Amino acid sequence: MLQRNILHNGAALLGTLMLAGCANHLPQRSEHEERFERRLLDHSLQIDAGEPRLLELPQRRVRIHEQKAFEVTEFEVTRRYDRYTPYQPWRELYEVPLGAVAVVAGVGANVLNVVMFGRLPDSMTKDWISYGVAGLNPAMNVESNGRAEQNLAKIEEVQKDRRTEYSSLPWAERPVLIKAGKETHELTTDRQGVLRLNLLDSPFADHDISTVGTLALSVEDPQDNTRADASLLVSRDLRGKLREAHALIYDDLEDDEVSQWVHRVKRLSDLGLEEEASELEQSLIELTRNDPELQQEFLKALMKDAGRLAADPGED
Structure with missing residues (x-):
């Protein structure tokens, strides 16, 4: 009775091994890569409002830069993987007979290798026997790189x-x-981090800025609340010119006579606002492009009454 139980348990264990099988372990594989860790050490914003700080003209270019300092640590990372061929019982149908052939061939190769004083490669003397033993083992598949996990x-x-x-970016x-x-x-900076400030343009043109003596500029990064501030002073002389200059630029042009157009351009120039005078001049030339006679009348009046030589930039 005891012997029968031992045989029964042994058969059950062998059956379990055959069903579960064993993974055939392959040589370990390694992967190498470089990894970088960046730790922020310092973050600052810088507003370059230009010189002088006192505005005498309505336009100013303000440059803003973001500066960061990082501690960069470089690591060499090696990942090691255990590789194996998973067991699939149905493969034993062909691996067992092939394994028997491989063992016989391997034994023959080893005998021949003795005769040839060890000149045969290991792939014949050792690998064939290893393949054959794994193939004959009903609980293990032979090595397979194609099926490897x-x-x-x-x-x-x-x-x-x-x-x-260190980095410094606009x-x-x-x-x-x-x-x-x-x-x-x-307001919003351009791609170069430049803010084109113009007190005669929107949104300042929509309010009476002639009473404002200081412009306070500020930028802030919401991610870490890094902040920078700067200020520009508006001169009393400029404040006195802004209201008149605004009317000269924005009051309706189409109902005016040519002489009034020339007066507006000349008056802006006399106020020292040459850039604004040139912009208004070009706007009027563009306005009269479809009326060549009126355009020529305007250009001649500019030359005669204001001493300004201008031409249509659209002409070849």
């Missing part, structure tokens, strides 16, 4: 370098807050 076994990191890196297409008196306006 892998598990991450270990990660090793070695620090190679540590350094400090505050590109980002908001800038400008407080003018009781009003606060939000």
Whole structure:
């Protein structure tokens, strides 16, 4: 009775092994890569409002830069993987007979290798026998790189370098807050981080800025609340010119006579606002492009009454 139980349990164990099988382990595989860690050490914003700080003209270019300092640590990372061929019982149908052939061939190769003083390659003397033994084992498949699976076994990191890196980038297409008196306006920089400030343009043109003596500029990064502030003073002389200049530029042009157009351009120039005078001049030339006679009348009047030589930029 005891012997029968031992035989029964042994058969059950062998059956379980044949069903579950064993993975055939392959040589471990490694992957190497470099990894970088960047730690922010310092973050600042810089507003370059230009010189002088006192505005005598309505236009000013303000440059804004973002500066960062990072601690950069470089690591060499090695990932090691355990590889194996998963067991599939149905493969034993062809692996067992092939394994028997491989064992016989391997034994024959080893005998021949003795005669040839060890000149045969290991792929014949050793690999054939290894393949054959695995093939004859009903609980194991032979090695197969094509079916191989892998598990991450270990990660090793070695620090190679540590350094400090600096960056200075334009505050590109980002908001800038400008407080003018009781009003606060939000403007946006261009791709180069330049804010083109013009007190005769929107949004300042929509308010009476002639009473504002200081423009307070501020920028802030919402990610870490890094902030920078700057201010520009508006001269009393400029404030006195802004209201008149606004009327000269924005009052209706189409109902005016040519002489009044010339007066507007000349008056802006006399106020020292040459850039605004040139812009108005070009706007009037563009306005009369479809009326060549009126345009020529305007250009001649500019030359005669204002001493300004201008031409249609659209002409060849």
